[in-house]
Amino acid sequence: MKLLYLGDVVGRSGREGVVARLPGLIERLAPDFVVVNGENAAGGFGITGRICQELYDAGVDCILTGNHVWDQKETLGYIDGDPRLLRPMNFPAGTPGRGVAEFRTRRGEKVAVLQVMGRLFMEPLDDPFTAVEEALNRYRLGPKGGGFDAILLDVHAEATSEKMALGHLADGRASLVCGTHTHVPTADAQILPGGTAYMTDAGMCGDYDSVIGMDKVEPLRRFRRKTPGARFEPAGGEATVCGVFVETEPGTGLARRIEPVRVGGRLSQALPGGGAAVDAGRAAAE
Numbered sequence: 001m002k003l004l005y006l007g008d009v010v011g012r013s014g015r016e017g018v019v020a021r022l023p024g025l026i027e028r029l030a031p032d033f034v035v036v037n038g039e040n041a042a043g044g045f046g047i048t049g050r051i052c053q054e055l056y057d058a059g060v061d062c063i064l065t066g067n068h069v070w071d072q073k074e075t076l077g078y079i080d081g082d083p084r085l086l087r088p089m090n091f092p093a094g095t096p097g098r099g100v101a102e103f104r105t106r107r108g109e110k111v112a113v114l115q116v117m118g119r120l121f122m123e124p125l126d127d128p129f130t131a132v133e134e135a136l137n138r139y140r141l142g143p144k145g146g147g148f149d150a151i152l153l154d155v156h157a158e159a160t161s162e163k164m165a166l167g168h169l170a171d172g173r174a175s176l177v178c179g180t181h182t183h184v185p186t187a188d189a190q191i192l193p194g195g196t197a198y199m200t201d202a203g204m205c206g207d208y209d210s211v212i213g214m215d216k217v218e219p220l221r222r223f224r225r226k227t228p229g230a231r232f233e234p235a236g237g238e239a240t241v242c243g244v245f246v247e248t249e250p251g252t253g254l255a256r257r258i259e260p261v262r263v264g265g266r267l268s269q270a271l272p273g274g275g276a277a278v279d280a281g282r283a284a285a286e
Contacts, residue, residue, distance in 0.1 A: 004031035006243035009041040010206030010213030011234025039065040044234040046071030066156035088117035090131040109149035112139040118157025141253040150175040183212040195254030203242030210235035240265030
């Protein structure tokens with residue numbers, strides 16, 4: 001199975017970048033399933049039902065969120081009615097929405113998407129390690145045994161150490177573990193020893209001539225003056241669409257290869273097939 005996973009969509013620039021670039025990526029890569037993190041899509045803060053529909057119309061199968069999930073008040077009343085929109089599963093019991101969802105691809109393959117939020121330098125939610133362990137005991141990888149053809153785990157967290165630890169916890173039990181939230185793509189795309197594709201952060205879909213997607217003026221002023229000021233506004237330049245592309249083994253659901261995706265905007269470009277792949281055989285040999 002082929003999986004395309006895109007990082008945090010930031011503001012209008014990020015939305016327009018995804019809507020413009022995703023159809024071409026789908027044509028080139030032919031993914032069976034597309035996941036996008038959309039928690040910053042509405043002016044940099046939260047997401048709306050209208051924006052969700054824009055992303056679905058562009059080819060997205062599942063939208064993830066994170067700590068900004070409730071920044072748009074309408075999401076509280078919308079999320080329960082949209083089975084393709086997730087929030088971290090370690091929010092307290094009774095929180096609207098869901099942190100795990102099951103899907104079927106056009107070819108009938110079973111996909112489970114899980115999202116968890118870290119606690120280091122973040123809100124003190126329920127233990128993410130316990131949440132992941134319990135979820136992976138319920139959602140098992142391996143189509144031969146009646147499990148899922150693919151399992152994707154999004155780790156929305158600040159600390160790279162926490163993301164890596166959760167990746168190792170899920171190794172061998174998920175097809176892909178990828179981080180979001182920091183808005184900067186990491187250079188550690190790899191296949192872990194147990195066969196799970198991993199990348200600490202997918203990066204953002206947004207304008208990188210910015211401070212993590214926001215216009216530079218106000219963040220710079222706050223860092224220098226340490227006083228409140230104007231509201232942060234998303235930068236409006238051309239977006240780089242960032243993420244990862246993963247292929248899995250049909251019998252196990254484990255990763256065969258992982259490659260970074262960076263298209264458009266300011267960052268160096270990376271497209272699957274361009275020589276940056278990490279595959280399971282080569283990783284084992286090295």
